[in-house]
Amino acid sequence: MHKTLLAIPAALIALLFTVTAVQAAPLPDGEAPAEVKVGLYITELSDLDLRANKFTITFWIWWLHDLPDYKPAETVEITNAAGAAEITSAYEYPEANGVYQGAKYRATVLKQWDIDNYPFDKQQLLVDIEENFLSPADLVFAVDDAGTKIDPRVTLQQWNITGFQVVPAAVEYPTVYGDPKLSGETSSYPAIIAEINLERNNPWWTLAKSLIGAITGFLLAMTAFLIRPDQLGDRLFLTTAAVFSVIGNQIVLDTFLPPVSGLPLVFKIQAITFLAIIASTFAQVLSSRGLRAGNVAAATRLDTTAALTIMALYIGTNTLLLIGANS
DSSP: OTTOOOOOOHHHHHHTHHHHHHHSOOOOTTOOOEEEEEEEEEEEEEEEETTTTEEEEEEEEEEEESOTTOOHHHHEEETTBSSOOEEEEEEEEEETTEEEEEEEEEEEEEOOOOOTTTTSOEEEEEEEEEESSOOTTTEEEEEOTTTOEEOTTOOOSSEEEEEEEEEEEEEEESOOTTOTTOOSSOEEEEEEEEEEEEEESSHHHHHHHHTHHHHHHHHHHHHGGGSOTTOHHHHHHHHHHHHHHHHHHHHHHHHHSOOOSSOOHHHHHHHHHHHHHHHHHHHHHHHHHHHHTTOHHHHHHHHHHHHHHHHHHHHHHHHHHHHHHHO
16 A cells, blocks of 8 residues: 555564553553444455355455554454465554554455355355454444445456445453453453355356256156157166266266255255156156057056156256245
């Protein structure tokens, strides 16, 4: 930033960490907590990795306050980061109404993606920035809403950014971390939480790409009904190919979607496709046996009824699932 007056390398910040803890002493009892105005300007969002449950963010953060010994760049922490955040730049200089400080952070942040309705999912990215030493009785954060924004040049290939806000919070823990200065069984720390709301662009195209193997498998299974019932070997060849097509599709999905305990939308469609292939194979075997037994009319009727019923149930069930995912 062009206003930077003093750059503090990340290594120096780490060395001064202990000193800061002494300088930023708690306020005497009875005094009102100091207000620290804080703002955030996000310059990068990248590496949204569903499989690894993480994303990368770069942002400027600034603080305006009247606490001369308070060094927030040295005492705040991104608590949901995958590791220590990298501070690439930091600055500080006095203002008429207090001290103005800032820093630029880059961090990989953990995120449990909700993929129940993938690819019609909506996600919220959270960045938890927490003061490590002082309590809400010592200071409170107030958000600089006017300056808190996402850079308009930040774009995501598969997502639209639908909302952004920063909210102050007080995070409570069921421990005092052995600190003799704290009483009781809990401790709390002031924090701000950056909330970034995302919505997928072109979800229908993403759905088609994600389920191309399943769709192909279902069509192969249905195409088998067009072969004469007495050619069971040719029919089973197509249904076997259909099974492998769906299995291949599942393997592809598992490479980029995170492990889940439930059954997301695309996995439900996969399961329904497997059932449709099994049902079609069973119906084709029965019609072939009926034909060999001389029941030509019954075999033909079974073939037609099974094909129409399986197709109607498959389309109807998946339509209901897609309507539910979009509601």
